[in-house]
Amino acid sequence: MEKIVEELINLNVGKVNRNELLAHHTTLKVGGPAELFIEPSSIENLQKTMEVIRKHKLKWRAIGRGSNLLVSDEGIQGAVIKLDSGLSTLKINENEIQVGAGHSLVSLAMIISKKGLTGLEFASGIPGSVGGAVYMNAGAHGSDISKILKRAHILFDNGKMEWLSNEEMEFSYRTSVLQKKRPGIVVEAVFHLKRGEKEEINALIKRNKEYRKNTQPWDSPCAGSIFRNPLPNYAGQLIEQAELKGYAIGGAKVSEMHGNFIVNAGGATADDVLKLIEHIKKTILDLYNIRMETEVEIVGQH
Structure with missing residues (x-):
């Protein structure tokens, strides 16, 4: 090494x-x-x-x-x-923007709103990067990356770089082709947006941010939604119905604000979080016969 x-x-x-x-x-x-x-x-x-x-x-x-x-x-x-x-470049050309994978989604949404471009408002409260958002087709408020992505620049592990179209990214709910069939790194993304009224765009961003602030525990260390929604059910509602809000193992706790968030209440270990995830899965399966799948990516040695 x-x-x-x-x-x-x-x-x-x-x-x-x-x-x-x-x-x-x-x-x-x-x-x-x-x-x-x-x-x-x-x-x-x-x-x-x-x-x-x-x-x-x-x-x-x-x-x-x-x-x-x-x-x-x-x-x-x-x-x-x-x-x-190092990978946070941004070029704006009429209704299209080309942005580096390292760019913050939140700051991108704010920059774009000031240019009078609409389509990224849903991302104004997602605390991730452009690359991660494209990789997992991040979304909120009824929209997601697949609705605006024109093409993505991907570095594959064989060293080749290639632009993939929206169709070639094979987006579905919180997934893309990169997670399964073609592992690679998102380097840049091109988004196609529309012209809009700055006042309306900013009002929608403000509403989305207030909604997140009032319903999700972003003031505590958390990873975002832990589980995928087992549609037509919603993960947060199932966890709340199972009376698991506030349930804790070690320093990991189910958020009191939103059932689908686990927060680090202080000194949590990854093992605490994993045990809490397994407890939630077992409880929901026992109560409702519904298998919960994680949305959060679990990596590393176990």
């Missing part, structure tokens, strides 16, 4: 650390160390990083702002590549 670190530092790809604690890079504030942590400073340096990883046959995974991620206490073997400010 020291040889790989030395190689990456010599290539000047960006930040390179050994045993970086991933609790510092997830919104739930839990997670053990990444054996190798890399934060590339540009798309070109991301490509160089992947060349080194491929050459040494190192296991890898990419993360954004860690808002849909549960990392085990044992951490992650291999390389963790964080897409952040």
Whole structure:
């Protein structure tokens, strides 16, 4: 591993650390160390990083702002590549925007609203990155990424970069082709938006933010929705009906505000969260014969 670190530092790809604690890079504030942590400073340096990883046959995974991620206490073997400010470029051309994967969704929605472009208001309260949002087809308030994405620039693990159209991304509820058939890293996205009235756009963003503030515990460390909605049912309602709001294991607690959120109430471990997830799954299965599937991505050694 020291040889790989030395190689990456010599290539000047960006930040390179050994045993970086991933609790510092997830919104739930839990997670053990990444054996190798890399934060590339540009798309070109991301490509160089992947060349080194491929050459040494190192296991890898990419993360954004860690808002849909549960990392085990044992951490992650291999390389963790964080897409952040080095990949946060933004170009606006009429009704189309091209934006880097590391760009914050919240700040993007605010910037775009000031330009009088509509279509991204749903994302104004999602505390993730563009890359993560495209990867998992993030959504809220009746809309999602699939409604606005024109194409996505993907770096595949064979080193090839390719633009995939909306259709080729094979979006469905909180998933894309990247999660199953074609693993790769979202590098950039092109969104097609529409012209709108700035006052109306800002009013909708304000309503969406107030709704989130009043119904979801974003002032506590959390990972967003823990479970996918087992439609036609809603995960939060089922958990609330099962009287699990406020139920805690260790420092992990089901939010009092929203049943589909688990918060780090103080000193939680990933193991606490995993045990709480299993308890919720078992309870809902026993009570309603409904199998709950996690929306949050669970990664690392167990």
